[in-house]
Amino acid sequence: MTGPALSLRNLSKRFGEKLAVDALSLDVPAGSFFGVVGPNGAGKTTSLSMATGLLRPDTGQAFVLGTDLWADPLRGKQKLGVLPDGVRLFDRLSGAELVRYSGLLRGVGEEDVRVRTEELLDALDLTSAGERLVVDYSAGMTKKIALACALVHAPRLLVLDEPFEAVDPVSGATIRSLLTGYVAGGGTVVLSSHVMDLVERLCDHVAIIAEGRVLAAGELGTVRGGGTLEERFVELVGGGRDLSSGLTWLRGRP
Numbered sequence: 488m489t490g491p492a493l494s495l496r497n498l499s500k501r502f503g504e505k506l507a508v509d510a511l512s513l514d515v516p517a518g519s520f521f522g523v524v525g526p527n528g529a530g531k532t533t534s535l536s537m538a539t540g541l542l543r544p545d546t547g548q549a550f551v552l553g554t555d556l557w558a559d560p561l562r563g564k565q566k567l568g569v570l571p572d573g574v575r576l577f578d579r580l581s582g583a584e585l586v587r588y589s590g591l592l593r594g595v596g597e598e599d600v601r602v603r604t605e606e607l608l609d610a611l612d613l614t615s616a617g618e619r620l621v622v623d624y625s626a627g628m629t630k631k632i633a634l635a636c637a638l639v640h641a642p643r644l645l646v647l648d649e650p651f652e653a654v655d656p657v658s659g660a661t662i663r664s665l666l667t668g669y670v671a672g673g674g675t676v677v678l679s680s681h682v683m684d685l686v687e688r689l690c691d692h693v694a695i696i697a698e699g700r701v702l703a704a705g706e707l708g709t710v711r712g713g714g715t716l717e718e719r720f721v722e723l724v725g726g727g728r729d730l731s732s733g734l735t736w737l738r739g740r741p
């Protein structure tokens with residue numbers, strides 16, 4: 488595989504008056520750890536949803552390891568592991584059942600699914616919760632079981648929408664090490680996050696997105712320039728607002 492692992496071409500999506508994604512193009516090199524950052528409402532989730540077959544674009548194409556995803560969704564999705572935003576799972580299954588069915592649905596054989604499910608639950612510290620229904624999981628546990636479902640068929644491309652949100656620090660470290668090992672083995676990870684520090688530590692490539700467009704993308708060092716990612720982000724997207732003279736009612740009576 489020499490081309491990009493994920494290639495987005497002129498993706499657009501409109502919700503009523505709101506142009507959420509505006510002719511967005513992006514190439515994610517194979518074998519990279521790629522971070523997508525941007526302010527709230529920038530269009531990250533909408534773009535990643537269109538890139539993974541969850542939301543049909545108004546225009547444009549998404550190529551997953553060379554397959555035009557919307558032209559051949561079955562083939563494209565087989566190569567992909569996805570952790571969607573606000574995960575909706577079949578939560579009346581137990582955690583172990585959910586991972587097992589995800590594997591079987593993606594064509595993994597019975598015995599491999601059994602072993603992988605056991606190993607994933609163990610790695611993500613969910614073994615003792617494996618027989619409990621997912622509906623009873625905490626937010627962080629739900630995120631972890633969804634990640635296990637995204638991994639069980641050993642895809643070569645992982646697209647993860649805010650994988651560290653709601654996850655405790657120990658589990659966060661486990662997920663980081665799992666993903667780093669996955670990339671070291673030749674896999675490609677695309678993740679969105681609001682935590683600049685985390686993106687800087689983990690990712691070797693980054694895209695800064697705002698108002699549905701890519702403002703900067705490429706190798707982390709190049710996008711950052713001489714400063715930190717946060718400085719570059721603020722420079723491109725605009726700084727926070729000065730509220731020193733507003734919201735006076737919040738500060739109590741003189």
Ligand SMILES: Nc1ncnc2c1ncn2[C@@H]1O[C@H](COP(=O)(O)OP(=O)(O)OP(=O)(O)O)[C@@H](O)[C@H]1O
Nearest residue numbers: 502505506507525526527528529530531532533534
């Ligand atoms: N289903 C929808 N219906 C209407 N508007 C939507 C829908 N989904 C997203 N939007 C709008 O599209 C824009 C982009 O939203 P999106 O969720 O992609 O942003 P985001 O970058 O992921 O934001 P955040 O960082 O807050 O998660 C926002 O203005 C949002 O209100």
